Amino acid sequence: MITVNPCFIEEVLAPLVGGADREDDFANFGLFNIESEVDVKRLAKDILYPEFASKYPVFKETIKNSLAYYLVYPKVNFEAIYNSILPPFETPKDSYLFFIWIWEAFFPDESFNYIINMHIVEDSDIEAPLKLLKKIRGNS
Helix, strand or coil: CEEECHHHHHHHHHHHCCHHHCHHHHHHHCCCCCCCHHHHHHHHHHHHHHHHHCCCHHHHHHHHHHHHHHHHCCCCCHHHHHHHCCCCCCCCCCHHHHHHHHHHHHCCCCCHHHHHHCCEEECCCCCHHHHHHHHHHCCC
């Protein structure tokens, strides 16, 4: 059984959190065109993936499974998820496609359709990422 939660999708964007409030981020990220597949994949590989890769294995797995699940079953508002982190970019015209490009950059040659064959439980607890980190660290 795999538990997924849309709150984990935000975790792939962690380096961009609050960038709308930092002038330096506008300058640093100004070279990326959020509508360009090439630029989004470069952003994902160069900026987003290193932080993802540094996370605890079980945390990364939960992020991956959650992203895969909601890409297969788009029950969430990807635009709202994107905007919730206040990134240093305008909202992509197609936020769902934006997250597909991130998937492709993070997990090349791996389809998110693997999740179809899994037994999934959806969790909507907005504190799920924090609770998982506490559990991993032994601070239950």
